[in-house]
Amino acid sequence: MTPTARPARQRLAPEVRRRQVLDAAVAVFSEQGFHGASMDDVAARAGLSKPMVYAHGGSKDELFAACLHREAERLLRSVEAAATEDTSNDPQTRLWLGLRAFFHALTTRRAGWTVLYRQASTGEFAGEIDALRGRIVAQAAALMAEGLGMPQEAVRPYAHTLVGAAEGLADWWLTGPAPVTGDDAADVLAGMLMSAAWPGLDALRSGRVWTPPQDQRGRTGPERGIGSSSPVSPED
Amino acid sequence: MTPTARPARQRLAPEVRRRQVLDAAVAVFSEQGFHGASMDDVAARAGLSKPMVYAHGGSKDELFAACLHREAERLLRSVEAAATEDTSNDPQTRLWLGLRAFFHALTTRRAGWTVLYRQASTGEFAGEIDALRGRIVAQAAALMAEGLGMPQEAVRPYAHTLVGAAEGLADWWLTGPAPVTGDDAADVLAGMLMSAAWPGLDALRSGRVWTPPQDQRGRTGPERGIGSSSPVSPED
DNA sequence: AATCCAATCTACCGATGCGTAAAGTAGGGC
DNA sequence: GCCCTACTTTACGCATCGGTAGATTGGATT
Secondary structure (H helix, E strand, O other): OOOOOOOOOOOOOOHHHHHHHHHHHHHHHHHHHHHHOOOHHHHHHHOOOOOHHHHHHHHHHHHHHOOOOOOHHHHHHHHHHHHHHOOOOHHHHHHHHHHHHHHHHHOOHHHHHHHHHOOOOOOOHHHHHHHHHHHHHHHHHHHHHHHHOOOHHHHHHHHHHHHHHHHHHHHHHHHOOOOOOOOHHHHHHHHHHHHHHHHHHHHHHHOOOOOHHHHHHOOOOOOOOOOOOOOOOOOO | OOOOOOOOOOOOOOHHHHHHOOOOOOOOHHHHHHOOOOOOHHHHHHOOOHHHHHHHHHOOHHHHHHHHHHHHHHHHHHHHHHOOOOOOOOOHHHHHHHHHHHHHHHHHHHHHHHHHHHHOOOOOHHHHHHHOOOOOHHHHHHHHHHHHHOOOHHHHHHHHHHHHHHHHHHHOOOOOOOOOOOOOOOHHHHHHHHHHHHHHHHHHHHHOEEEHHHHHHOOEEEOOOOOOOOOOOOOO
């Protein structure tokens, strides 16, 4: 019936094969998500058979974890290198350089970014993903602490905020109707984020906080529409 | 062997049953994610048998979509109500009220927020989830456009940024080591975000943008560690 | 050129989980 | 009290998919 075992395509060094598998896995996982992607998909994308994927990439969990780690490591290295390579810059500029490296990684390695950021934080890899994102937040916190002259613990919530803002802006760039074009998109995006975020961070340093008008204080917000008011919600 | 069919628990109106099923589904999906949760889990959580879950909730896909829509509708309604209920407020205050309602929904209905925001944007529900998040961004854009006196299209990227920042801050609050305590957490979180974001947005209105130091312009950033991975992957 | 090893393929197994069918039971309106 | 129907339990069909076994072949070495 079927000829058994077609010619083996080529004999390649294990490192090359492993990188092929990892590249394919990143691409497939970024497009379909962890659960949506099958190992057959990865094999097909890599141009290999499934046993080779298992030989070089391990189980599906191990393979996904390897994708996560490789891409996170790349992103962290590039941001760190950008922020620290020229210590003559002032901290604010270094923060901008770090952000630019972040967006540069996003725009040039979209699949890797997607694997890291658009995956579910619920489910089996929640801890893994949160830990990796935490390292990125920590790096942002270090830059901000230096730039603002504040202790890291004080800026930590704002580091989360800044990273979230970067992710949101990236979302706009990736899905927007008329994204910024050109090779210097990272420059533009980093500038936009600095423009939107820096004045607030700077105000934070001097202790100025936003306060609501007096007549709004103490009001507990709208109860209607949130807390189980209607006995039955007849939506649809 | 012994299909003894234990007592039917109770005869309830279809709407009540449907809400039970939806509540259970939101809880289970938020804890385990779409793929991690099984329909048996939903049935167990609802205290019902699996056929009843299918009778009232439809297929797993339909059930998840219904969860998404109900929670998104609630969130949108509460934010809109908060921002528009008192038109005597100035736009900036209305933005703060909207943010506070957002965080109020987060802190009081954590499961619903998780279903909406911590699910994968890759995979089969990507379009659905992105559309719902887009409506939230549109609402933020409307508030910001009014508050800043700018056209909606101009503030759209910053609306994405603000929503991402809110999500990042929420992440910190949910997973942080020492989250803000008390019932007025939403007040505190909204205040933190306004403090961090408003000065930048205000600067935006007056056209002031952040610019890098002159000697950094035009540098293309670190190529090392980011660029082109491999010449291989000869797919398609 | 003959040989051997490892790389590769095809084909398969078993588990998981969605969705449904069959059969029995009880609440509640008449 | 009777019947209808909502509800329960149990079991199963079927598809998908992770993971593996055995057959097969390329290519470096001698």
